[in-house]
Amino acid sequence: MIGDRWATELWCPTSGERLPLDEPAGLSSVGKPLLVDYHLEPGQGRPWAASLEGREWSIWRYRELLPIRDVSQRVSLGEGGTPMVRLRRRRGGPTVWIKQEAGNPTGSFKARGLAMAVSRAVELGAPGVELPSAGNAALALSAYAAAAGLPARVAMPTDTPGAIRRRCLEYGAEVLMTGTTLVESAAGLAESPVGFWNLSTLREPYRVEGKKTMGLEIAEQLGWCLPDWILYPTGGGTGIIGMHKAFAELRQLGLVGERTPRLVAVQSDGCAPIVRAFEQGLDHAPTWEAPESTIWGLRVPQAIGDFLVLEALRESGGRAVAVPEASAAPAGLRLQRQEGLVAGPEGGAAMVALEMLVEDGVMSDRDVVVVFQTGHPGNYAES
Numbered sequence: 001m002i003g004d005r006w007a008t009e010l011w012c013p014t015s016g017e018r019l020p021l022d023e024p025a026g027l028s029s030v031g032k033p034l035l036v037d038y039h040l041e042p043g044q045g046r047p048w049a050a051s052l053e054g055r056e057w058s059i060w061r062y063r064e065l066l067p068i069r070d071v072s073q074r075v076s077l078g079e080g081g082t083p084m085v086r087l088r089r090r091r092g093g094p095t096v097w098i099k100q101e102a103g104n105p106t107g108s109f110k111a112r113g114l115a116m117a118v119s120r121a122v123e124l125g126a127p128g129v130e131l132p133s134a135g136n137a138a139l140a141l142s143a144y145a146a147a148a149g150l151p152a153r154v155a156m157p158t159d160t161p162g163a164i165r166r167r168c169l170e171y172g173a174e175v176l177m178t179g180t181t182l183v184e185s186a187a188g189l190a191e192s193p194v195g196f197w198n199l200s201t202l203r204e205p206y207r208v209e210g211k212k213t214m215g216l217e218i219a220e221q222l223g224w225c226l227p228d229w230i231l232y233p234t235g236g237g238t239g240i241i242g243m244h245k246a247f248a249e250l251r252q253l254g255l256v257g258e259r260t261p262r263l264v265a266v267q268s269d270g271c272a273p274i275v276r277a278f279e280q281g282l283d284h285a286p287t288w289e290a291p292e293s294t295i296w297g298l299r300v301p302q303a304i305g306d307f308l309v310l311e312a313l314r315e316s317g318g319r320a321v322a323v324p325e326a327s328a329a330p331a332g333l334r335l336q337r338q339e340g341l342v343a344g345p346e347g348g349a350a351m352v353a354l355e356m357l358v359e360d361g362v363m364s365d366r367d368v369v370v371v372f373q374t375g376h377p378g379n380y381a382e383s
Contacts, residue, residue: 040252079111202236346375
C-alpha cells in the first residue's frame, strides 16, 4: 500500500498469477486480463464514505479504491461525477434512473477508463499509447494522450463516421482506417508496431478501474443502497466487469449488503455474442461472424473479457438481451422528447431492453432500475 492507496497487486482471475502493481503490464502469462487487487476491511468503509464529503465530483474522489500512485499527477479532463436522472413521465412499473454519461469529456463513458489508463501509462513510463476503436474510445484516448503529452495512434473500421476521425486528428493522434470490425482494426494496428502501449479493452489492467467508478457513483448517489437492476449497453463489457468488481469491493468495506444489482448486458441483434453465449450456457462467447450493426459501441464481435462478463451476469442473477437494431434510434428520440435527455444509439438500445424486460414481467413495480446512457449522439455525426 502506497500512501492512501489501498491497491496492492495485479492478479489473473484465470490462472491466479500475481504481479507487482507498479510495473508495466498487459495480459497475464496465459493471455488473459489482469485485474487490480486491494486490501480492504469492513472497518474502513464508513470512515472512508464520510471522507468523500467535500471532494471533487469526479472519478478521483474514490482515489483510495483506484490504482493511481500519485493522484496529484493524474491526467484529468473532469471525467465522472455524472448525474442520475429519474424518469418523470413514466407511469407504472419500476422506478427508473438514467445514468447520463454524455456529459463526460469527449462525450462518453470512455473518458473514465482512458483517464485512468493514460494516467497509469504516464506513471509507468509509456513512450506512447494506441488502441483500436469504433469511435468513442478513440476520441477519449486521443484527448487524454494530448493532455498527457503522449503520442497516440488509433485504428478504426473504414465506415466509422468521418467526424470521429477528424476529431482524433485534431487532438494530434495518428489515425489508421482499416478493416470492417474492431477485430480487423486491431490486427491492422498490430501490423505496424511502433512500441506504443496497447490500451485496448482489458488488454491492460486500468481501463476497468476507471469504469469501476460508475458502480461507486451509483452506490453513493443512491445513499449506499444498490439498485435492483442495471442495464448496460455492452460491447467489450468493461463496464459490467468494473461495476461487478466495485460492488464486491464495497461489500468488503461493509458499505453495502450481500444483495448485488442484477446486471443486464444489452446488445444489438446484429452483433450479440454475449447474449448468444449467455442463452446457450457457455463460459466464453464465440466470435460473431459478419456483424451487422451501425451502433458502433455494440459492434464488438469478440471480447477478450467475455468470460468475466458472463460470470458477472450469472453471479448477479442478471440477463443478456438483444434488441432489434432499428428500435434503438426511435427509443433514444423518445427519451429526448419525453424527458429532455439526449441519448446516443447505445442508450436507446438500453431503453428498448428496459421495455422488453418490463413487458415480459421480469421487473416488479417495487424495483429500482438504473439504465446507462453511455454517449452523446453528436459523436455519431457523419461530417
